[in-house]
Amino acid sequence: xxxxxxxxxxxxxxxxxxxxxxxxxxxxxxxxxxxxxxxxxxxxxxxxxxxxxxxxxxxxxxxxxxxxxxxxxxxxxxxxxxxxxxxxxxxxxxxxxxxxxxxxxxxxxxxxxxxxxxxxxxxxxxxxxxxxxxxxxxxxxxxxxxxxxxxxxxxxxxxxxxxxxxxxxxxxxxxxxxxxxxxxxxxxxxxxx
Numbered sequence: 082x083x084x085x086x087x088x089x090x091x092x093x094x095x096x097x098x099x100x101x102x103x104x105x106x107x108x109x110x111x112x113x114x115x116x117x118x119x120x121x122x123x124x125x126x127x128x129x130x131x132x133x134x135x136x137x138x139x140x141x142x143x144x145x146x147x148x149x150x151x152x153x154x155x156x157x158x159x160x161x162x163x164x165x166x167x168x169x170x171x172x173x174x175x176x177x178x179x180x181x182x183x184x185x186x187x188x189x190x191x192x193x194x195x196x197x198x199x200x201x202x203x204x205x206x207x208x209x210x211x212x213x214x215x216x217x218x219x220x221x222x223x224x225x226x227x228x229x230x231x232x233x234x235x236x237x238x239x240x241x242x243x244x245x246x247x248x249x250x251x252x253x254x255x256x257x258x259x260x261x262x263x264x265x266x267x268x269x270x271x272x273x274x
Contacts, residue, residue, distance in 0.1 A: 092139035164209035
């Protein structure tokens with residue numbers, strides 16, 4: 082028996098309302114370039130819009146001109162998607178609340194998540210969107226996930242309840258020590274003062 086090994090998210094498809102509402106939100110609010118569209122190949126009454134969320138992968142939206150925006154919260158029953166989170170830079174994150182306020186879009190305000198900052202708001206159909214900003218950059222050759230697993234190990238070893246910046250700093254130091262060579266025979270911390 083073998084795993085079905087995945088290697089990343091290929092795309093995410095959501096059910097949208099009409100075409101223009103979808104374009105206005107995904108490109109006009111979130112800034113995702115609208116890169117192509119075609120019919121939904123499983124339902125000729127629907128359109129299928131494709132957007133680039135910034136990493137070259139795809140967010141796709143099924144549209145139907147008979148569907149109009151509703152502002153109810155989408156279901157959060159078991160098996161349903163709770164929310165979708167997108168990465169933003171610190172510079173963008175610092176502007177999110179003001180830019181949502183300018184559009185009259187209600188939001189959670191900034192939330193401290195220990196290893197990242199988040200803000201939540203709903204799309205025109207009531208689907209919860211999160212914009213998240215990491216509080217760290219991974220060392221060269223490492224991923225955010227590499228840092229997170231090391232930070233988790235440090236958090237557990239210290240008996241802390243959640244990942245904080247001290248765990249991230251320790252994780253980054255650990256990864257640099259593990260992945261980057263040095264001519265020094267002793268790489269332990271020193272105090273030259």
